[in-house]
Amino acid sequence: MRIGFLGFGLIGGSVARALRSAELSRQWEIVGWSPSGDGPRRAAADGVLDRASSRPADAVAGADLVILAGPATACLRLLDDLAGPLGDALGADTVISDVASTKAALVRRADAARLRYVGGHPMAGRETTGYEASSPDLFHDRPWVVVPGAVATEEDVDRVVSVARACGGRVVRMDPEAHDRAVAGVSHLPLILAAALVEAVAGTDAVPRPDWPLARELAATGWRDMTRLARGDTAMGAAIAATNAMALAGRVRDVRVVLDDWLAELERSGGPDEDSLDARLRGVRDRLDRSS
């Protein structure tokens, strides 16, 4: 099976590394292109890619599977290219997949162009970016969501499933809207909360908080953990928010309702009731514990 990557950073690089360290790794011929070319060049030198492609058409030509591995909005543009100028390089049975964070917009775009698309989303990441940060273990025992488009056959799905499994992923088949609503809650809302926490406490360059320098001195592990997501790839974060805006906005509204309820408790006349606060925090912890 020949695989061509369009885009090749942390996630694409980790997929390629995982395939290279999988059993029977030589069954995969892997080529890759990225806008800067840096990642594919290094990966070819490392033996992770069989070849760095200098043009998208070279990565696509002869591929059994094309994996779009950029931010979700870059994947949308690549789908347009595959439905247009890159279409000639695409074989009749080439399957197109991706590893982007949102799925509904991509499925809609691929279906409209009648592309053989089977979307994918391996549920793993880190705050570092680029091929250099990639790891063959990133997807080990992690869910890998598979979202077939309207044109894809079961054989097309199998091609993507085989890659997901070779990377150690647990395949979860979902419809794109359910996927986007779910990740809006467990992945995209956390990103917005991390960013909002920084803006609220540190302020912005335009409107800095005068008490930030002192507060910063006292920041400990809690602050570090709660802001880690805000250190990640900003282009990926912007593409997530741009392609999952409605589901994400719904989640932000949900958390606002909850925060209003906390405010009511904190500002209760006579002061908050410590026992209610403790019970509430216990309830939260119990829900988390039952989930692990």
Next chain:
Amino acid sequence: MRIGFLGFGLIGGSVARALRSAELSRQWEIVGWSPSGDGPRRAAADGVLDRASSRPADAVAGADLVILAGPATACLRLLDDLAGPLGDALGADTVISDVASTKAALVRRADAARLRYVGGHPMAGRETTGYEASSPDLFHDRPWVVVPGAVATEEDVDRVVSVARACGGRVVRMDPEAHDRAVAGVSHLPLILAAALVEAVAGTDAVPRPDWPLARELAATGWRDMTRLARGDTAMGAAIAATNAMALAGRVRDVRVVLDDWLAELERSGGPDEDSLDARLRGVRDRLDRSS
């Protein structure tokens, strides 16, 4: 110097362990009492305490320094006890300190009772609780806020500073209101956001979210990091919110304003602008980077 702990969990245990592993550790005679007695008993068996005290008065008697090491509200009750029934056990020059998360309420209470109080707050913690989770390195190179009450002399402050330094802490002297506002931002708001995230996405036992079981399956490291604080000591969290309610409510209001601004961008007619989102996330990351 003889030190008596009232309360003895993660933080108190870590202070005692740090003193035991410090140079000249035998200069400290350390005794401890806690409501359950479990932590002090184990610490005495470990050689971390010289003796487990069976009653608060025994831990206080003859102490040069009494360290209150429970949730902030428990410390308030212990201050009342020291100003009342435990007063007879207190020496004329015994200094009282603590390691609780908020300071203004404690200083007010101690000053009202004319106690020789020098509040402390070592800025470190973890989501595990109890003496068993304690570590001698917890405070190494971390800020240790010192907040003298009205009655304390410079010699009293020095006594607390010497303990903080022996634990590896960097002493930061602050007034209690500035401390409470600062930690409301970098420590207490993060806790509330972690809890609110769980309540918004997982729902509560009373009102569970039907889409939570599916979302939970897709949760990755971002979710884990953003909810870690909600796994911590609930009694400590409740005491924090109860004793720093106004500063914390102000921080919650700040983050609501920021979230409203994110909502406006996400719900912008025609969809969010990807470049603005990217610029905004870059601004957030830059502010974090300049802080490290």
